[in-house]
Amino acid sequence: MSVPRPMRGHASGSARIYQTGGDQYIEEHVHHYAPGSAPLFGHPWTGPAEPRGTAPDSVRMPLVGRTPGVLRDRTDLMERLRAAVAGPGGGIQVLHGMGGCGKTAVAQALFTEAVRDHGRVGLWVNASERVSLRAGMLAVAGDRGAADGELAAAAGGQRAAADLVWHHLDHSAQPWLLVLDNADDPAILEEGAWLRPSPSGTVLVTTRHAASPLWHTPGVSSHRLGVLPLEDAALVLRDLAPDAGTRESARKVARRLGCLPLALTLAGAHLAHQLLESWSMDEYDRKLSEESTALVDRGAPATGGGHSRHLVGRTWQLSLDGLAEGGLPEATALLRLLSFWAADPVPLSLLMPAAQGGIDELDRLDPPLTAGRVEPALRALLDHSLIDLVETDGHRCVKAHGVLLDSVATGVPDAERELLAGAAGRLLRAALPREGAASPRARSQVRLLAPHATGLLHRSHRHGLVTAESVRIAARVARLVYEAGDWTAALALASTAAKTAAEHLGDEDPATVEARSGQGPVLFRLGRYAEAADLLRPVHQDALRTLGPHDARTLDAAYELQRVLHRLGDLAQARTLLETVLDGRRHTLGEDHVATLKTRCEMLELRLAQDEFDGYTTAAEELAGDCERRLGPDHLVTVWARDALARGLLRSGRGAEAEDLFRRVLAGQRAGYGDDHPLVLGVLIQLSRAQHAQGKREQAADSAREVAEQRAAILGEEHPETVAARAWYAEVRAERPAGP
Template sequence: MSTPAPMEGRASGSARIYQTGGDQYIEEHVHHYAPGSAPLFGPPGAGPAEPRATAPDSVRMPLVGRAPGVLRDRTDLMRSLRAAVAGPGGDIQVLHGMGGCGKTAVAQSLFNEAVRDHGRVGLWVNASERVSLRAGMLAVAGDRGATDSELVAAAGGQRAAADLVWHHLNHSAQPWLLVLDNADDPGILEEGAWLRPSPAGTVLVTTRHATSPLWRVPGASSHRLGVLPLEDATLVLRDLAPDAGTRESARKVARRLGCLPLALTLAGAHLAHQLLESWSMDEYDRKLTEESTALVDRGASATGGGQSRHLVGRTWQLSLDSLAQGGLPEATTLLRLLSCWAADPVPLALLMPAAQGGAGLEHLDPPLTAARVEPALRALLDHSLIDMVETDGHRCVKAHGVLLDSVAAGVPDTERELLADAAGRLLRAALPQEGAASARARSQVRLLAPHATGLLHRVHRHGPVTQETARIAVRLARLVYEAGDWTAALALAATAARTAAEHLGDEHPATIEARSGQGPVLFRLGRYAEAAELLRPVHRDALRTLGPHDARTLDAAYELQRVLHRLGDLTQARTLLETVLDGRRHVLGEDHVATLKTRCEMLELRLALDEFDGYTAAAEELAGDCERRLGPDHLVTVWARDALARGLLRSGRGAEAEELFGRVLAGQRAGYGDGHPLVLGVLIQLSRAQYAQGKREQAAESAREVAEGRAEVLGEDHPETVAARAWYTEVRTAPPATG
């Protein structure tokens, strides 16, 4: 063993030398004061110190960056907080919300006002970690008059540190505002009872933790901070970068960033401080598509906020890191799963299979087993990473779009395919059966539609789209179409077709299915020529690659003949429909719903061709077959009755037709809901039956309802709206019936 070398050191003034011959851990806190003020840790036996005119920077100044020049859309909140600061004291105000929503900015603005306008002593403590909280609170005690010996005893554990701090806060000669910033782990405050009300001042806590029992102590009030309204978010960008574009351009960027204050601040700072580039708001909006949160974070250098909490791409990772350290790493996997979908509300029913096992999430890293889904979900809620909302009677969770972009960008490449597969399986399991007629099923379809689009976009951006992902989107587009939201159905079907073509090729079966799925939507939207132009090559490709008897080939032919029917090419439509009927009978069987539906379509085509011989008998036979095979309330059964009622009307049996149209109308409303466009198609036939019997007022009222309803749902230029307007005019202006 060698002899240690001698060590020498000299110090002058307030400097110190520590010397040791072995491994030692030395921690020293140095506090600087104005010349002439006493050091915080003075010699033992020193008398009581007066509150220092100049406190440590970490206590008297909020070292969190520059305060916003204008605090947008926090008027009511600031009014409430100002009243608390100006009051007699004893209040604890808790600001909670997701990372980046501006909690610290509100606290900083209130802090500055309290000091400047209300004569309060402002005290600011970083409560994000035990060390910073303890050091900051002891500095608060020193600021409020604690002696150096008291502080040495508290620092050394000889007396309760929190009791010392609150003793001096309670006996402060001046009213104060104490900000405990970034208290994202309430357990740190709870240990040693650091959070207490005091009659001498007001405590303001900022936290991401929304539901801690600590916020329910007597005298505490909670305030949830969310994102800004769109107009205020627009003004934030205009405040920071007034020359970067128009108000409308700023509004687009604000909407794209989800009106999140942190993202707006960074985006505005970047636009205002460009040197080599000079992007406009519109150019910045386009760049966001390519770079997302990575682009936003470029503005951090311009704000002086390079710390993790000031970076969009990092801010939420702090919460996830904290959860992982606390024994909930599964929260990261659950949030990554949510990032596969859209920023719209996610029904809890979509996550239920994951809680029951079998979603494949247990194979991820960190693994998410069925038993840990509920705790992970609760943890994300508690840390304001997601919110609980109710939409159309469905309990849902919702995450911010920028958060989801940030999380998705950070998913390891090895996990992406597994996550996308799990997201697709869960989405498929949540889909109601085609033809499901309940209002709840329709509302669930509307909620799920954005998530199919979100999954397509996410997978398209980060990896190859599989045929299963494309087919889920196609199926959901079909359900949205059946629910009557034709514009949304077309957008989803078009996205599925475009994405499938890019990743799978034009002639892949999933691509053909997706392209074909746009046809019925274009048909219902009255865009007949466009639908024909799309469906002709789809049908040709299906014949060539899938064969004439494949169900997808028959589907494409069926949709094409409907369009040709509307365009007046009845002969070609008849040829195609006969092929479809023969093929579906051969492939699917006589009793299959698609076969029965094709027979309904054939009856409608026969009416257009003025083929009345045997029509009524064929319609009665079809209605009976549908009722026996599908049930009396099935929508195809209702459609068969509609075909029979039209035949009765054309043959002059108006009273029978009116009665049957009434039953059809009730069946359509039960199956689709009152607001569905197809209900209006039956109502106009009822109007015609009423008119045929001389019931002019009833016919006119029914026609008016159809014309106004179609104009509202389909638009004034839709062919069916034009036809309904013409019929209403004819009925309203017709001379009174004689006889």
């Protein structure tokens, strides 16, 4: 098969990009030096992919690595799927089968044909985790024409994300094929209503889950994918290692591996990339027989849900044994490390500190994974198809099959589990961008790392290795996802961290308090005030009892609780809490700290809500000056302080001064958030009120109309803020003088 449109590669310096047609069998993505000497870590890839609208490149390209040059068998299935894609649209096709049976390979082949032969826009989303699914689907909406403001509102929970995505898919000017790959937890699709038919295109889902009610609804066609017929399975081996044996020998190995495509691929790659020995397929068959007995002796299941893991385990263990005999035992340690994260793409930057040294836990493995051995171990895993090199959102990544990682994880010695979990956590923490980093590069990095925080937490939970550090890492990632604007995904991760911490560490452990408190700001932004209050009240009490009133975490919990109480109308209790927070932050952090200045801004907002005007303007002017001197004129907290001052000026009847200051605030908000962010629209409506207070009816009406239209586009017509903006616009328009 040929690729339907040019694949866009980017290289810098002496880098070169190798691309092939067919099923996009990619030997190497990037070489920074001459072939054979290119280090994966020596010069990190620094140039993000050229943007196409708001969608990352990966949404238009399958997130897979190497696939067979020839898709064996599957003829009847491919004909049925081709007919669905060539039709008018509206159908949902589900491929289900055990892990490693080739569902993704079929999806990629169909994807390539749909774009090349049928003129479809190909869209590919990793549906294995909530974070990757949401990010991918919002990228699909951006690709199909959603505005930045609409995407920000959907990510922030102010507009139903799935509704936005499917609105733009339904109204796409071009027909499309949307692949939802690795949807092994259908509940993720169901809870967000992510799976829908559309007259404009076809949806293809790949999943290990065969019995979900989602697959039995009108418009869904389900296709079971099993192992290959024996003859085709033998041909897969001979495709990969044509000189390793006869057709009959290939049949024997294929039969031994249960004709499972993933196991066949691993076996063929091993036979084609042997280092010191040159096994024939007959010799490989004998080795498989010995390894099969050893695995069963170790308790590996040979039937049921573990059957595919058992088959795959027999192949990767032989490959790793061969690498160890060839002088690369570290390949085993590296693959075990990867098994403590998710099956999503792992950025090479995540492994960089391991390649540079200084990760004590890796040095204590047997054998140790020392700095100088990470690069050759990584290349060996790539050469033997145990991992693949892929690129997503401008980041070079490696990716392993989920079945392979599950199989590897079950074989980790008990003595090394704690070391590997600790190393995985340290590497993840080191790769996280700093809080408050708002660049597109930082946001894409958070999207890539979030599934691995979840994966580490799940793996640690399964083996009783949950620590305060692993909980804090997950809670911090949740905070970064929240800051990146995906509030729904942030809440899911924060809730998982809190639940896991409570189960393993107890309710009163400081890490548990932090994790539970981290859910508060997300619920607040989602407008779920009562729920946030019910959560934060006991968290605050637990923090007071276990950490003390002056601990920063206690003050953080109190700050989040008072914001919620403010919105619920309990202004007196909010004021009491906020005064405690302000005194505590002044004492522990100092007057110049950004958290102290934010608390002072919050206090001004609360004073306005309580109609406390005595000395308000003087206090607001002093705060704005302090923020500008200590944080700079463009810092968002400085902008927030100016907004508080402008509101005070407006309430005191100084409309002209308020208008001038609101214009500065508006410029600062747009610079910080973007033109269409809801916070920007909140400032714009205040500008309209300032204009109205001065009798500038025409200008006030224009500003009010802009707010009403943009809120309707971003939040929807039924949102309370849209309703309020419509009402204000109607009031101002009714007062506007009629034209001549």
